[in-house]
Amino acid sequence: MTKIYCVEDDDNIRELIVYALNNSGFDAMGFENAANFYLELDKSTPDLILLDIMLPDEDGLSILKNIRQNPKTMSMPVIMLTAKSSEYDRVIGLDTGADDYIIKPFSVMELISRIKALLRRVNIGSSNNIISFKNIVLNYDKRLVTVDNSVIYLTYKEFELLYYLLKNQNIVLSREKVLNEVWGYDFEGETRTVDVHIGTLRQKLGESGIFIQTIRNVGYKIGERL
Known part of the structure; x- marks a missing residue:
């Protein structure tokens, strides 16, 4: 229960x-x-x-x-x-x-x-669900994130946000889409919520936080820097 x-x-x-x-x-x-x-x-x-x-x-x-x-x-x-x-x-x-x-x-x-x-x-997740980009590795089943093999401790929402970005590498995601997919359609918050979590996620990823890119007037993506 x-x-x-x-x-x-x-x-x-x-x-x-x-x-x-x-x-x-x-x-x-x-x-x-x-x-x-x-x-x-x-x-x-x-x-x-x-x-x-x-x-x-x-x-x-x-x-x-x-x-x-x-x-x-x-x-x-x-x-x-x-x-x-x-x-x-x-x-x-x-x-x-x-x-x-x-x-x-x-x-x-x-x-x-x-x-x-x-x-x-x-409770959403699938077996052996491991996804990575560069030196960032996320294991969904173990709720584990590492950067250069060092464990990074994330909150639940930071973890889900990173997972969603990693699933859509090199795809630009609007703030509204991120809010709907990570927080849910019934969440009554502002897109500012996404910006706040992106900021804390970047900080916790350290130097690898640069891979989370801001796309002006649209949203965010994780991928190769131009």
């Missing part, structure tokens, strides 16, 4: 989410603060985390950074729950490593739909 952790300090919201998820066939647990969440995370890792930004002991963005720095959880899907609706706050969350975000107030049906969509994308 798919296990989901919900970190939310509002008792009513947290209890509603946990109740709805359990009734929808998930194994959901709720935590009112970071301390309790970390204790349970040390015991057992979930399949997905719902993470509020405003918490009493540690803010959600700080928790997210810790999740992404821990080899055991760095690729775990995370959806941010936030009352903040400005583009700046959404970009900060995505830049920190969130895979999706949902703005309060939201309907439980929408939340469950977004969770299922993200989990479907997590």
Whole structure:
């Protein structure tokens, strides 16, 4: 059974989410603060985390950074729950490593739909799916990326973005197409999301990040530099 952790300090919201998820066939647990969440995370890792930004002991963005720095959880899907609706706050969350975000107030049906969509994308893959370009090698089944045989740690969305670029080497992909294919047609975000993830992906690839090229007014491609 798919296990989901919900970190939310509002008792009513947290209890509603946990109740709805359990009734929808998930194994959901709720935590009112970071301390309790970390204790349970040390015991057992979930399949997905719902993470509020405003918490009493540690803010959600700080928790997210810790999740992404821990080899055991760095690729775990995370959806941010936030009352903040400005583009700046959404970009900060995505830049920190969130895979999706949902703005309060939201309907439980929408939340469950977004969770299922993200989990479907997590489970997509085929046997022995290894793809490479130059010194970049991606093993989809092992969720592993190496550059010059050194492991590069990516978030879930960074990994999926690189995989999509590598599958379409030397093909120019528009921001809209990348957003639809990597984030899904039901994602209600801006194309700025793609730019943010391209930026962090380039940084993590180091010198090999130059192979991800910006095509002005169109989008991106990975391939030989002209």
